[in-house]
Amino acid sequence: MTTRTDQRYRAGATAADIQAHYDVGKDFYALWLDPDLTYSCALWEGITGPPGDADLLMRAQHAKLRYHLGQAGLTAGSRLLDIGCGWGSLLRMATEETGVRQAVGLTLSADQYAHVRSLGLNGADVRVEDWRDHEADGPYDGIVSIGAFEHFTDQSMSRDERIGTYRAFFGRCAGWLPPLGRLSLQTIVLTDDTNHDESVPDFFAREIFPGSALPRLSEIAAACEPYFAITRLREDGADYARTLRGWSTRLFQAREQAQLLVGPDAYMRYRTYLRASEIVFMRQASALYRITLRRWPARRGPAGTSARQILPE
Ligand SMILES: C[S@@+](CC[C@H](N)C(=O)[O-])C[C@H]1O[C@@H](n2cnc3c(N)ncnc32)[C@H](O)[C@@H]1O
Numbered sequence: 001m002t003t004r005t006d007q008r009y010r011a012g013a014t015a016a017d018i019q020a021h022y023d024v025g026k027d028f029y030a031l032w033l034d035p036d037l038t039y040s041c042a043l044w045e046g047i048t049g050p051p052g053d054a055d056l057l058m059r060a061q062h063a064k065l066r067y068h069l070g071q072a073g074l075t076a077g078s079r080l081l082d083i084g085c086g087w088g089s090l091l092r093m094a095t096e097e098t099g100v101r102q103a104v105g106l107t108l109s110a111d112q113y114a115h116v117r118s119l120g121l122n123g124a125d126v127r128v129e130d131w132r133d134h135e136a137d138g139p140y141d142g143i144v145s146i147g148a149f150e151h152f153t154d155q156s157m158s159r160d161e162r163i164g165t166y167r168a169f170f171g172r173c174a175g176w177l178p179p180l181g182r183l184s185l186q187t188i189v190l191t192d193d194t195n196h197d198e199s200v201p202d203f204f205a206r207e208i209f210p211g212s213a214l215p216r217l218s219e220i221a222a223a224c225e226p227y228f229a230i231t232r233l234r235e236d237g238a239d240y241a242r243t244l245r246g247w248s249t250r251l252f253q254a255r256e257q258a259q260l261l262v263g264p265d266a267y268m269r270y271r272t273y274l275r276a277s278e279i280v281f282m283r284q285a286s287a288l289y290r291i292t293l294r295r296w297p298a299r300r301g302p303a304g305t306s307a308r309q310i311l312p313e
Pocket of ligand 1: 083
């Protein structure tokens with residue numbers, strides 16, 4: 001459980017903000033997510049057919065999870081940290097398919113924690129813990145973080161404050177990895193030529209994701225530079241539009257049950273959010289990045305280090 005929060009940099013979404021969104025109940029999300037409850041953009045490469053089909057959606061989600069495990073360099077016997085583990089789909093794939101020896105998952109949602117525990121995954125350890133408070137009991141071989149970065153800052157923060165928080169995140173991740181260890185990060189970003197109505201981000205911050213704000217790619221690049229090389233970057237906004245279309249189709253198909261579970265207002269709020277998000281990605285007012293980061297080698301010195309100092313003897 002969260003015991004300490006470092007005050008040197010500001011937090012974005014608090015546990016209460018996260019629970020306001022995620023703890024409306026797993027049964028509601030189960031109506032429209034895939035059977036493994038992955039709640040982030042899927043990877044549709046090579047998969048055709050209607051995105052609302054549960055099997056296709058699950059295949060595309062599994063492709064995404066495999067992609068990140070591979071990018072983070074995880075293989076049988078390794079140790080994984082999953083920052084923002086949701087309902088545990090990556091933990092499950094890592095332990096059951098990849099053969100990861102230990103998979104630690106962090107979430108701020110009590111509902112997600114209870115669900116992951118109920119899966120009884122061998123080698124998985126889920127915690128209700130903010131990454132700011134995480135103390136690793138040894139280095140991880142790889143770190144994955146999918147769809148959590150969007151919660152780390154809020155709309156009231158300046159660009160410098162956001163970069164400070166992101167830099168703290170990358171610094172912590174680098175500290176948990178060996179030199180050349182990899183972090184595979186997936187996040188939505190606001191594009192620089194944002195042309196959508198300002199009321200869209202306001203609606204999201206007010207009604208859907210309190211305490212959260214989207215990063216810009218330049219902020220991520222500036223924040224990670226002291227700790228990581230970006231070795232791969234792919235933009236898959238079209239994949240997010242497709243995932244969102246799948247989710248909203250499925251939610252519409254399950255509308256009667258959904259309204260019984262969460263009430264008509266919450267149902268409409270989610271429908272609006274999923275449809276609006278799809279349009280945002282279709283217009284490319286937001287982008288979806290999958291970013292592979294590799295920790296700098298240990299011999300890399302701080303700025304100003306001479307070539308002689310860092311060259312091998
Ligand atoms: C959109 S969900 C994505 C879940 C999962 N990665 C997936 O793809 O299904 C975001 C996750 O990030 C977690 N999260 C947000 N802020 C966090 C923080 N500061 N520390 C740890 N987890 C956080 C939430 O609790 C939630 O599990």
